[in-house]
Amino acid sequence: MENMDTKQRKEIREKIEQAIDETGSNIVDLEKLTKPIAPDNAIGRLSRMDAIGTLSINQAALADNRRKLTLLHKAQGRIDDPEFGICVDCGEPIPVGRILIMPESNLCVHCAA
Numbered sequence: 001m002e003n004m005d006t007k008q009r010k011e012i013r014e015k016i017e018q019a020i021d022e023t024g025s026n027i028v029d030l031e032k033l034t035k036p037i038a039p040d041n042a043i044g045r046l047s048r049m050d051a052i053g054t055l056s057i058n059q060a061a062l063a064d065n066r067r068k069l070t071l072l073h074k075a076q077g078r079i080d081d082p083e084f085g086i087c088v089d090c091g092e093p094i095p096v097g098r099i100l101i102m103p104e105s106n107l108c109v110h111c112a113a
Helices: 006-033 045-078 096-101
Strands: none
Touching: 006 045, 006 096
C-alpha cells in the first residue's frame, strides 16, 4: 500500500485550506443571492419566474457548498491519520492527484463512479 510522504501531505493540507477559504467565500456570496424575493417587488410575471428559478439554482449551489465545506473540514481533521488517502469503500490508496483536485473526497475514482 502506497503511503503519502510529508511533502505530499503538506501540499494536500495547503490545498484543503485554500478550498476551505474559497468555499467559505462562495457560501457568503450565495447567501446574499438566496434572500427571499419580495412579493411587492414590481417586476413582471416572467421576470419573477426567472428570479424564482435563479433563486432555486442558487439555493442548490449553497447547499452543495455547505456540504463541501463540512467534508473539507473533516478531511482537514484527518490529514495526519495514517488512513487518510485510503478509499473508505475498497481500501485502496486514492491517487494524490485526485486528492489534490477533490480534497474532500474519501473515495477512489472507481468507487465514486
